[in-house]
Amino acid sequence: MTTITGIPPLPDLPLPPPAARRPYVAINMVTSADGKTTWGPENIPPPGAGPTIGSAVDRAWMKTLRSGFDAIARGAGTVRRHPYYPGLPSTPSPAGTLATPPQFVVFTRTGELPLDSRAFRESPRPVLVVAGSLPYQQRQRLEKAGAIVWEFGQGADDDRLLAALSRLYQEAGVRRLLLEGGPHLNHQFLRLGAVDELFFTVAARLIGRSGSLSLVEGPDWLAHLRLELVSVYQHQSELFLRYKIHG
Ligand SMILES: NC(=O)c1ccc[n+]([C@@H]2O[C@H](COP(=O)([O-])OP(=O)(O)OC[C@H]3O[C@@H](n4cnc5c(N)ncnc54)[C@H](OP(=O)(O)O)[C@@H]3O)[C@@H](O)[C@H]2O)c1
Incomplete structure (x- = not known):
């Protein structure tokens, strides 16, 4: 176990190889010291609280971490709340292994996504939408907005997640997937035993x-x-934790 004081240096962060037939999957989240990842039911920060739960260092860290992954996944709830492409560092990180920007993957059952938002307009690659069974017009809307749509039928959520992971691995060449929430999609991945590591920041608030x-x-x-x-890792009063998940 490593305990280091200072800003987390990604070059010291070797990521393990992928599992046999699916990508290595890590979750990255930030919580307050009282364990909350959203600002109450409306998720609107109170005046003076700043834009995010974590500090500017945490926001920079999120970008740095992404540069070690070839896909970034988010649930539709998170995309509807934060409709933008996950940012990357402005200067390439020494640990960033990628020749191309990470594939942005969005999980949705309904296909109800903010298609005219920055999430779709600013993604450097077509957004990959993993869905259940969509009405024809809904699929057309997504494709017209430039998205690639993978439909996995009306089946169980578990089957869809596992099938999507396997297809990401085999067809899209995704070897490392960073899951950035939200909490409901995290739960499904964890319950299926499909998460290898958990990165989370405990913000000093x-x-x-x-x-x-x-x-x-x-x-x-x-x-x-x-x-x-x-x-x-510790930076001032903020903690950057990394856990391996077993079981
Ligand atoms: N503090 C942090 O680090 C952090 C990180 C991320 C998010 N958040 C917060 O978390 C909140 C959103 O989280 P959330 O838990 O409500 O939503 P979420 O987990 O982001 O998204 C849930 C949605 O994902 C889709 N989904 C879930 N399971 C699926 C499956 N098996 N197959 C296909 N689609 C599936 C469904 O979309 P449809 O409804 O479209 O069918 C579902 O409603 C936001 O307020 C955000 O700010 C915080």
Whole structure:
């Protein structure tokens, strides 16, 4: 276990190889010290709180971490709330292994996505939408906005996630997938045992408000999963934690 004081240096962050038939999957999230990942039910920061739960260092860290992955995935709830392409560092990181920008992948059952937003307009590659079974017109709307649509039928969520991971690996060449929430999509991936590591920042603030979401939200227990602390970085009063997930 590594404990380091200072800004987290990505070059010191070796990412493990992918599993046999799916990408290596890591989650990255930020929580307040009271474990909240959203600002209450409306998720609107109070006056003076700043734009995000984490600091500017955390925002820079998120970008740096992304540069080690070949796909960034988000749930539709997060994309509707933050409709932009996940930013990358302005200067290439020494640990960034990618010749092309990461593939942005959005998971949706309904296909209800903000197609005229920056998420779709500013993505350097067509956004890949992983969906269930969409009405024909909905699929057309997405494709007209430049998205690539993978439909996996009306089946169970679990089957869809596993099929999508396998297709990302085999067809799209995705070897490392960074899942950036939200909490409900995190829950599904974790419950399926499809997450290898968890990166999360504990921001030096309290939110307090009821109705906020935590890192993971869903109907089932995840108590069988065991977390092994791999590293802790500290920058001022903010902590950058990395856990390996077993089970
Ligand atoms: N603090 C942080 O680090 C952080 C990070 C990310 C997000 N957030 C916050 O989290 C909130 C959103 O999180 P959330 O948990 O409500 O939503 P979410 O997990 O981002 O998205 C949930 C949606 O994903 C789609 N989905 C889920 N499972 C799926 C499956 N198996 N197959 C296909 N699509 C699937 C569905 O989309 P449809 O409804 O379109 O069918 C579902 O409604 C936002 O307020 C955001 O600010 C915080």
